[in-house]
Structure formats: structure tokens, C-alpha cells
Amino acid sequence: MNHKEELLSKFNESQGNYQEKRSCMDDWKEDFKKLETEIQNLIASFHKHYESSELTEDFSSDIRGKLENRREGIRLSVKSASRLLKKLAPEKPxxxxxxxxxxxxxxxxxxLAAREFSPIKEAAEEQNEFVQGEIENEISAAISETGAINKENTVSQKKQNEKNSVVEEVSEGNKSDLTIIQDAIQINDGILIELKEHLQSAENRFFKFIEKGVAPVLDGLYSGKAYALxxxxxxxxNNNEELNQTKQWLTIYDTLMNEIEELFARFSIKLYAPERGSFFDENKQEPIGVIEAADLEDEQIKEVVRYGLHFEKEMTNESSYLLRPAQVIVVKNKKVEVKESCEGNEQ
Known part of the structure; x- marks a missing residue:
């Protein structure tokens, strides 16, 4: 493989890299447009469910007072959801x-523009068109393992014979050709670096919005549901006669949480909550407290305080990416010291 062939091989490689990154950037743009629509729908739905959750006189004053506290918490969650569009900032592309x-x-x-030709005047335009076709064929030709560049004839044998000198110049490559190709590679490499940085920026912006924007709304509802339970x-x-009615009203937590979970699923994000009694995994979980539990062993999980989030798309050669760990309370039982008593004969 001569120097020119090496340069063309590198140039062709950059074409594939660019198309791949260009496609990723276009996908991110579409995802952000889709996310804007989904957030608008989520906000509207949250407001609708909140308005329909107004408490009636069917509840006793005691139960109604407790549910009013729960409704106030839901109002705050709805308020937080209403700010999501501002945090997304769709006006900033x-x-x-x-x-x-x-x-x-x-x-x-x-x-072609850098080359000098001396063709017959009436054939000049035809020759230029032929030479450009030959150059494009050379650039886009498949490169075999041995490095040879395969070319296809795009004109008849007659035209080929008439322009042998021009084709030979294309095949060999001159100093001007090499300089132009090297400059093109340098420009393209700079664009690829810049595009890679922009892709990282889009990714960071998306993850930050999910983790710092949407997830806290879910966390508030999850915490409120614990009090509801x-x-x-x-x-x-107490065998309270208002149990079923209260249960029905409190389904608003599941309704709103399910809507967030469905939004996450549309963007390949999955909630992660380890099972109670499973053993602590430092790679996926964050301990925020310890507790004693007679029915569990040390380092088993007693309670999940906050959901973890998984991004279920391939990144850095991994099938999924842990966006944030689940927060858990882990068991730590006190050790009971057993004292052995020795009985002996008194002397």
C-alpha cells in the first residue's frame, strides 16, 4: 500500500465514523423533541389527576384530615412536575x-480543481467530468486486506484509451493530491472530535434532566406512598369501615408513579429496586442507614428508600448503564457473646 492509498484508507474510515456519530446526534435531537412532548403530557395529566382527587364529605373528618395531608404532598409533586419543562429548556437546541x-x-x-489539464478545447468539459468520476471511484473504492484499491471503469474502452495519461495521473497521485487529502483528513478529524464532544454534552444533558428533574418527582411520590401504606x-x-374508600383514594400514588415509569420506559430507562432480604450490592446500591432485624442476616436489605435507575441501552460496551443507585437500609445485627461456664470441684 503506497502513501496515497494509506491516506485514502484513513479518509474512508473517517467517513464511516462520521456517519455513525451523525446518526447518534440526529437521534438525540429527535429524543429531546419527543421528551418535550412527553413532559407536556405528563404535566397535563398530573394536574388532571390532582384536580379529580378533591376530598368529599363522604370521608369522616378524621380520615379527611389525614388525606388532606397526603393531598398536599401530591400538590407539591404536581408543582415539581410543572417545572420540568423549564428545566428541560427546549428553547435551547x-x-x-x-x-x-x-x-x-x-x-x-x-x-480536480487543483490539477492543470491541457485537453482539446471541445473535449475539456467531458474530460473534467471523466477525471472527477475516476477520482470519486478511487476514493470510495473498497480497500482489500492487501491494501490494493479496486477501480471500476465508468466509460467505454474508447474513452479510456483517449485519456490514458489523465488516468495514470489519478492512479499515481501527485504532491498536490496528497496535500489535499491530508488537509481533508485533518479537517474531518477536528469535526469528529467536536461532534464527539457535542454527543457527550447531549448525553449529559439528558441524564441530568432525568436524574435531577424527573426522578425527584418520583421520589416524592414514593415517599408519600410509604406514609399512605x-x-x-x-x-x-382497626377494621375501619372507611378502609376501602381510603384505599381507592390513595391509588393516586400508583397512578402518578406509573405515568413517570411509562415515560422512563419510552426512553429506555428502567426503575431498579432490590428485593427485601436480598444481599447488599455496592455496585448497584447505596446504603443510607443500618438497622437490626431478627428475621434477616447482616448485609441483607431491610428497606428500599429510593429507586435506582438503569439506562437500558448499550454504552461503553455495556448492555445497560446505572444512572443512579438504589438507596437502601441494610441490616446490622448486634453480635451476642456466648460465655462458657466451667464447673469444677472445689478443693
Whole structure:
């Protein structure tokens, strides 16, 4: 493989890299447009469910007072959801590269423009068209393992014979050709670096919005649901006649949480909550407290305080990416010291 072939091989490789990154950037742009619509729908749905949760006189004053506290918590969650669009900032588009990436056709034109020809006047335009076609064929030709560049004839044998000298110049490559190709590679490499940075920026912006924007709304509802379950447990113990009615009203937590979970699923994000009694995994979980539990062993999970989040798309050669760990309370039982008593004969 001569120097020119090596340069063309590198140039062709950059074409594939660019197309891959360009496709990823276009996907991110579409995802952010889709996310804007989904957030608007989520906000509207949250407001609708909150308005329909107004408490009636069917509840006793005691139960109504407890549910009013729960409704106030839901109101705060709805308020937090209402701010999501502002946090997403759809009016600020993703940063993209502004320079034009040099593709095969453009490189061929630049090489052709730099060459000097002395054809017959009436054949000049035809020859230029032929030479550009030959250059494009050379640039886009498949490179075999041995490095040879395969070319296809695009004209009849007659035209080929008439322009042998021009084709030989294309095959060999001159100093001007090499300089133009090297410059194109340098420009394209700079664009690829810039595009990679913009892709990282889009990714960071998306993850930050999910983790710092949407997830806290879910966390508030999850925490509120825990108090709701305590209320239900209390009513069950007392055989309260308002149990079923209260249970029905408290389904608003599941309704709102399910809507967030469905939004996450549309963007390949999955909630992660380890099972109670499973052993602590430092790679996926964050301990925020310890507790004693007679029915569990040390380092088993007693309670999940906050959901973890998984991004279920391939990143850095991993099938999924842990966006944030689950927060858990871990068991740590006190060790009981057993004292052995020795009985002996008194002397």
C-alpha cells in the first residue's frame, strides 16, 4: 500500500465514523423533541389527576384530615412536575458542528480543481467530468486486506484509451493530491472530535434532566406512598369501615408513579429496586442507614428508600448503564457473646 492509498484508507474510515456519530446526534435531537412532548403530557395529566382527587364529605373528618395531608404532598409533586419543562429548556437546541464534513464527492472536486489539464478545447468539459468520476471511484473504492484499491471503469474502452495519461495521473497521485487529502483528513478529524464532544454534552444533558428533574418527582411520590401504606395498615388493624374508600383514594400514588415509569420506559430507562432480604450490592446500591432485624442476616436489605435507575441501552460496551443507585437500609445485627461456664470441684 503506497502513501496515497494509506491516506485514502484513513479518509474512508473517517467517513464511516462520521456517519455513525451523525446518526447518534440526529437521534438525540429527535429524543429531546419527543421528551418535550412527553413532559407536556405528563404535566397535563398530573394536574388532571390532582384536580379529580378533591376530598368529599363522604370521608369522616378524621380520615379527611389525614388525606388532606397526603393531598398536599401530591400538590407539591404536581408543582415539581410543572417545572420540568423549564428545566428541560427546549428553547435551547443541542449544540452541533457547524463546519461541513468533507465527503468523497467534495474531496474529488477539490483534487480536480487543483490539477492543470491541457485537453482539446471541445473535449475539456467531458474530460473534467471523466477525471472527477475516476477520482470519486478511487476514493470510495473498497480497500482489500492487501491494501490494493479496486477501480471500476465508468466509460467505454474508447474513452479510456483517449485519456490514458489523465488516468495514470489519478492512479499515481501527485504532491498536490496528497496535500489535499491530508488537509481533508485533518479537517474531518477536528469535526469528529467536536461532534464527539457535542454527543457527550447531549448525553449529559439528558441524564441530568432525568436524574435531577424527573426522578425527584418520583421520589416524592414514593415517599408519600410509604406514609399512605402506613395509614392503610392502621385502618386494617382497626377494621375501619372507611378502609376501602381510603384505599381507592390513595391509588393516586400508583397512578402518578406509573405515568413517570411509562415515560422512563419510552426512553429506555428502567426503575431498579432490590428485593427485601436480598444481599447488599455496592455496585448497584447505596446504603443510607443500618438497622437490626431478627428475621434477616447482616448485609441483607431491610428497606428500599429510593429507586435506582438503569439506562437500558448499550454504552461503553455495556448492555445497560446505572444512572443512579438504589438507596437502601441494610441490616446490622448486634453480635451476642456466648460465655462458657466451667464447673469444677472445689478443693
Amino acid at each position: 443541542l449544540t452541533d458542528v457547524e463546519k461541513e464534513f468533507i465527503a468523497n464527492e467534495k474531496l474529488a472536486k477539490e483534487i 402506613d395509614l392503610i395498615e392502621q385502618l386494617e388493624k
